[in-house]
Amino acid sequence: MNNTILVTGGAGFIGSNFVLQWIANADARVVNLDLLTYAGNRRNLQSIEHHSRHVFVHGDICDESFVASLLREHQPRAIVHFAAESHVDRSIAGPAAFIRTNITGTYEMLQQVLRYWQALPEGDQSVFRFVHVSTDEVYGTLLPGEPAFNETTPHAPNSPYAASKASSDMLVRAWHHTYGLPVVTTNCSNNYGPWQFPEKLIPLMVLNALEGKPLPVYGDGLNVRDWLFVEDHCAAIRRVLEDGRIGQTYNIGGNSERSNIDVVTAICDILDELRPDPSIGGRRNLITYVKDRPGHDRRYAIDATKIARELNWVPEQPFESGIRKTIEWYLAHLDWVNDIRTGAYLNWIEQNYAERLAQ
Numbered sequence: 001m002n003n004t005i006l007v008t009g010g011a012g013f014i015g016s017n018f019v020l021q022w023i024a025n026a027d028a029r030v031v032n033l034d035l036l037t038y039a040g041n042r043r044n045l046q047s048i049e050h051h052s053r054h055v056f057v058h059g060d061i062c063d064e065s066f067v068a069s070l071l072r073e074h075q076p077r078a079i080v081h082f083a084a085e086s087h088v089d090r091s092i093a094g095p096a097a098f099i100r101t102n103i104t105g106t107y108e109m110l111q112q113v114l115r116y117w118q119a120l121p122e123g124d125q126s127v128f129r130f131v132h133v134s135t136d137e138v139y140g141t142l143l144p145g146e147p148a149f150n151e152t153t154p155h156a157p158n159s160p161y162a163a164s165k166a167s168s169d170m171l172v173r174a175w176h177h178t179y180g181l182p183v184v185t186t187n188c189s190n191n192y193g194p195w196q197f198p199e200k201l202i203p204l205m206v207l208n209a210l211e212g213k214p215l216p217v218y219g220d221g222l223n224v225r226d227w228l229f230v231e232d233h234c235a236a237i238r239r240v241l242e243d244g245r246i247g248q249t250y251n252i253g254g255n256s257e258r259s260n261i262d263v264v265t266a267i268c269d270i271l272d273e274l275r276p277d278p279s280i281g282g283r284r285n286l287i288t289y290v291k292d293r294p295g296h297d298r299r300y301a302i303d304a305t306k307i308a309r310e311l312n313w314v315p316e317q318p319f320e321s322g323i324r325k326t327i328e329w330y331l332a333h334l335d336w337v338n339d340i341r342t343g344a345y346l347n348w349i350e351q352n353y354a355e356r357l358a359q
């Protein structure tokens with residue numbers, strides 16, 4: 001078997017960070033399968049465009065014959081499955097794409113990977129892994145003070161996105177339990193860092209605050225997320241791929257719970273320091289409370305003691321330095337941002353915020 005891994009969704013936010021980190025730190029080739037939806041961007045991978053160990057393939061995980069021939073051609077020893085529709089607000093506005101990619105797409109991957117794995121020689125079968133990258137949102141919501149989600153917390157998804165990811169977790173579990181496919185699942189908390197598409201909370205707030213635009217905080221701003229720097233998440237996935245136990249689930253988190261309003265005020269203060277602008281004034285004044293997300297989960301928190309104990313992984317980047325690094329990254333990559341913020345992106349912003357801001 002080749003020393004090759006197949007990554008799906010490797011032109012998106014976490015996938016591209018993973019592929020960049022992999023090329024810098026590991027010796028295997030990466031075949032990177034991505035449909036290049038609005039969230040996928042080959043510019044994220046520009047620095048490794050001509051790298052001998054990176055092969056980009058434009059294609060759809062839902063296309064079974066395409067996936068089968070890709071597996072035959074490249075003979076990977078592992079799959080890391082990131083490809084998904086990932087934005088909760090978009091899942092509320094239009095769930096169909098989430099059902100297709102996250103459920104049907106994962107099913108098609110599992111079926112094709114199972115056939116490929118069953119045909120491998122025994123020695124190759126035993127080293128093969130399918131790592132399924134999932135989210136803490138499958139566990140539902142917590143009240144303040146409730147214990148964090150651990151790997152035995154039952155799935156109780158609340159948004160169409162979370163339900164589609166929970167379904168994919170169940171399919172992965174069943175393909176292991178029934179057919180013996182060597183899978184490992186990860187459930188991670190909110191990521192932030194370089195290359196995050198500017199419709200998610202942190203990049204959206206950085207860019208609006210930079211430009212003196214309103215900062216739309218949903219509801220009362222007291223919803224809590226557990227923030228993890230994306231490079232820490234990628235390092236955790238590499239550990240899971242190396243030594244994760246087959247059939248197990250590993251929760252991954254930043255141990256960094258913050259309310260949304262605390263995240264937004266931190267961004268305002270750092271930008272006031274890095275890019276003071278008298279025409280904008282103190283950026284906290286831009287904070288605008290807007291209509292809440294329907295079914296908005298109140299709090300997520302991850303208990304990551306299992307991955308620390310078994311795989312010796314802990315997050316390295318504290319939130320305070322990670323958020324500063326992230327803001328500095330966006331300030332240095334405004335050309336990347338401006339390339340993205342064109343027609344389709346602007347239509348989404350209009351659809352999501354016009355009615356909310358009118359409140």
Ligand code: NAD
Pocket residue numbers: 008009010011012013014015033034035036037038039040041059060061062081082083084085086087101105133134135136165187188189190191192197
């Ligand atoms: P993203 O939306 O930035 O990237 C998704 C990528 O998948 C894009 O490059 C897109 O083009 C590709 N894609 C979509 N449909 C496809 C298809 N049918 N075939 C092939 N490629 C397709 O997402 P992200 O934030 O990088 O998340 C990656 C994974 O990690 C997802 O599975 C998500 O559920 C999970 N996750 C994300 C977070 C987070 O905070 N962003 C946290 C935990 C888990």
Ligand code: DAU
Pocket residue numbers: 086087088089134135136137188189190191199200201202204216217218219223224225260293300
């Ligand atoms: O928890 C992991 C999940 O984190 C991932 O599985 C998802 O793929 C990822 O998108 C993220 O989901 P969230 O819904 O938590 O992320 P988002 O950036 O959309 O929102 C973070 C919080 O900020 C959430 O409570 C909603 C709030 N919010 C978001 C936006 C875009 C606002 O208050 N205003 C906004 O404009």
